Amino acid sequence: MAxxxxxxxxxxxxxxxQLFSTRQLEKILGFEVGDTLEEQVIVEGSQRLxxxxxxxxxxxxxLARWMEERVLHLHVDEGSLYTVGSIEIEGNRFFSGDxxxxxxxxRQGRVFTQSLLEGDIDRLLNKYEDNGFPFCTVKPSDFRxxxxxxxxxxxxxxxxxxxxxxxxxxxxGNVRTKDWAxxxxxxxxxxxxxxxxxxxxxxxxxxxxxxxEVRDYDLRVPRDGWVDVIVRVEEKKSNxxxxxxxxxxxxxxxxxxxxLRADNLFGTLRSFHFQWMRRNPLxxxxxxxxxxxxxxxxxxxGEVNAEVVVEDTSYxxxxxxxxxxxxxxxxxxxGAGVGADRVTALTASIPNSDQLSLTLHSAIxxxxxxxxxxxxxxYKISTKYGLKSDYSSAHFADERETKSYVTRTQFSMSNFVPxxxxxxxxxxxxxxxxxxxxxxxxxxxxLGGAATVRGYKEEQFMAPQVGWANLEYRxxxxxxxxxxxxxxxxxxxxxxxxWIYGWGLGVGLTSRLGLIKIYYGLGREDSFGAGKIHFGLxxxx
Numbered sequence: 004m005a006x007x008x009x010x011x012x013x014x015x016x017x018x019x020x021q022l023f024s025t026r027q028l029e030k031i032l033g034f035e036v037g038d039t040l041e042e043q044v045i046v047e048g049s050q051r052l053x054x055x056x057x058x059x060x061x062x063x064x065x066l067a068r069w070m071e072e073r074v075l076h077l078h079v080d081e082g083s084l085y086t087v088g089s090i091e092i093e094g095n096r097f098f099s100g101d102x103x104x105x106x107x108x109x110r111q112g113r114v115f116t117q118s119l120l121e122g123d124i125d126r127l128l129n130k131y132e133d134n135g136f137p138f139c140t141v142k143p144s145d146f147r148x149x150x151x152x153x154x155x156x157x158x159x160x161x162x163x164x165x166x167x168x169x170x171x172x173x174x175x176g177n178v179r180t181k182d183w184a185x186x187x188x189x190x191x192x193x194x195x196x197x198x199x200x201x202x203x204x205x206x207x208x209x210x211x212x213x214x215x216e217v218r219d220y221d222l223r224v225p226r227d228g229w230v231d232v233i234v235r236v237e238e239k240k241s242n243x244x245x246x247x248x249x250x251x252x253x254x255x256x257x258x259x260x261x262x263l264r265a266d267n268l269f270g271t272l273r274s275f276h277f278q279w280m281r282r283n284p285l286x287x288x289x290x291x292x293x294x295x296x297x298x299x300x301x302x303x304x305g306e307v308n309a310e311v312v313v314e315d316t317s318y319x320x321x322x323x324x325x326x327x328x329x330x331x332x333x334x335x336x337x338g339a340g341v342g343a344d345r346v347t348a349l350t351a352s353i354p355n356s357d358q359l360s361l362t363l364h365s366a367i368x369x370x371x372x373x374x375x376x377x378x379x380x381x382y383k384i385s386t387k388y389g390l391k392s393d394y395s396s397a398h399f400a401d402e403r404e405t406k407s408y409v410t411r412t413q414f415s416m417s418n419f420v421p422x423x424x425x426x427x428x429x430x431x432x433x434x435x436x437x438x439x440x441x442x443x444x445x446x447x448x449x450l451g452g453a454a455t456v457r458g459y460k461e462e463q464f465m466a467p468q469v470g471w472a473n474l475e476y477r478x479x480x481x482x483x484x485x486x487x488x489x490x491x492x493x494x495x496x497x498x499x500x501x502w503i504y505g506w507g508l509g510v511g512l513t514s515r516l517g518l519i520k521i522y523y524g525l526g527r528e529d530s531f532g533a534g535k536i537h538f539g540l541x542x543x544x
Contacts, residue, residue: 087110135166207333246261337366383415393407411437448468
């Protein structure tokens, strides 16, 4: 009696299957009892079952399939488990056969599977591409089954092609950014031996700049043994302006922030950053920073910083520093800097002071984007060693000038973990100040606010030792923004250790003006209506 499809499967009669459990079998077949099936679904499921056997070393597995009314019969002959016998390498000149086989997962005596073979061939091709052979091909052939020993023998035939060098590197798609600035960041030189890893590392560095997005790259062969590398990019908006207004209802205080960035000055990938912040009507912070990539043609980054802090009517701080950073060992960053600080007391009963310092930096950065990362980590730590000289001020009379050594260490660890299209952010940070003499207030670490523990005023707490942790789950709303509940916790230590925590909800929305960010945070002692509201606008042009 002919079966008319589709048919509802009432029974699945399976014979001879020992390798897979019932649940594994149903997952491979793609159907189970009770499903309504077309004939093509049964055929494709049967093919997947045979492929699953072959991928586990049962190379001669057989399947008999027939349908009786609503009963599907699957009778399997699993056969023998085949292992690898001998692997012969032909056509290789650059790498020896022993060198090639030592990195293979398929070795004599191991179970032969198609997936392992394909993985070994892919890794071998990558190795050739990293050593100047971008057009190398590897073909497995002459498969021989030894049914007595249950072994598979085969041959890998390699066509290495020419040892290839880079003839020329071109860019396409950049309008504002200079060609030489992009090529410099790629770090691919003409006449060097071709390496795919070096090219991909260069493309990754371009993407991390956040002013360019790499679309793809092509190879063009002008003559045997040479290739031109064509890198296609798309320029992003590289100038940004951010304005923030904060309001604390309980204190009826308004705070503000202006943040200007130019990350691709004149198309040279140089950057300039200006920031002004007012925490309260009498306190402000001003910073200007200039960054020069490839200082004097070397892979060093030069940075100059100038800062002015006005702390109500208590004191002012003027600082200047110069830093050098190296990103030669990508993604690791190392750096050092020297600086000078001057504290001038106004009404505070503290000494005036001058400080000369040396700062050491180290970091690792694997984020896919600096502005809106979806994955990666950014860990950094810096230690500042200072020699401070204190002398008398208007409200601090001391005829002696005292000197002391100060050590200031701070760190932060940011983790961006993609989870089902969303992003989990985990952040940890802190700092510790140690001094042979007494430490000034301005040297201490600040805690509270958007960058540390939300639900508190910006820099609400000050202490020589602080620490905090952030947990945030960003529900991504396509390209229009995100919604992010968060929980922050922190501690600061003076004579005793104090703990604070904050929680709340943040929203990021993309508009024609830019990225609008709104956060509402509740501190440890806050009722629902006494939280802190932060509004931010980040726009690029």
